[in-house]
Amino acid sequence: PKILVLNGPNLNLLGQREPEVYGRTTLADVEALCRDAGARLGVEVECRQSNHEGVLIDALHEAGRAVKAGALLGVVFNPGAYTHTSVALFDAIKGAELPVIEVHISNVHAREAFRHHSYVSPAAAGIVVGFGVDGYRLAIEGLVRQRRG
Ligand code: DQA
Numbered sequence: 001p002k003i004l005v006l007n008g009p010n011l012n013l014l015g016q017r018e019p020e021v022y023g024r025t026t027l028a029d030v031e032a033l034c035r036d037a038g039a040r041l042g043v044e045v046e047c048r049q050s051n052h053e054g055v056l057i058d059a060l061h062e063a064g065r066a067v068k069a070g071a072l073l074g075v076v077f078n079p080g081a082y083t084h085t086s087v088a089l090f091d092a093i094k095g096a097e098l099p100v101i102e103v104h105i106s107n108v109h110a111r112e113a114f115r116h117h118s119y120v121s122p123a124a125a126g127i128v129v130g131f132g133v134d135g136y137r138l139a140i141e142g143l144v145r146q147r148r149g
Pocket of ligand 1: 010078080081083103104105106108115
C-alpha cells in the first residue's frame with residue numbers, strides 16, 4: 001500500500017514564503033524527501049497539494065476509499081491555515097475513517113494565538129509539530145509503524 005502526502009493552502013510557496021518561519025526548502029524538495037523516506041520503508045508515496053478546501057476534502061474522501069480497499073496506509077496531511085478554520089476537514093477525516101498524521105512545519109503553539117487551535121487534531125491519529133520539513137519524514141515513519149504494528 002501507498003501513503004498520500006497532502007499539503008494544503010500556500011504550501012506551494014514553500015521556500016520563498018516567510019523563510020524565517022518555514023525555511024528555504026521548496027515543496028518539490030519536500031515531496032522528494034517524502035518519496036525517499038517512503039522508499040526506505042518500502043512504501044510508495046504519492047504527493048498532492050491544493051489551495052482549495054473542497055479539493056482537499058475530495059482527496060480525503062478518495063483516500064478513505066483507498067484505505068478501505070487496502071491500497072493506502074493513510075495520509076500525512078499539512079492542512080495549512082485550514083487547520084485553524086475548517087470544521088469541514090475534521091468532518092471529512094472522521095467521515096472517511098481515515099488514518100491521518102497532521103504535520104506542521106512550524107511550532108504553531110509558539111506563534112499567534114489563532115494558530116493554537118486545530119480542528120484537525122481531534123480526528124488525527126498522530127501529530128508532528130515544529131520539526132521543520134523533517135516533520136514529514138517523522139510522520140511517514142510514524143504512520144508506517146502505527147499501521148504495520
Ligand atoms: C503550517 C502552520 C499554519 O498555521 C499555517 O497557516 C501554514 C503552515 C505549518 O506547517 O507550520 O500555512 O501548517
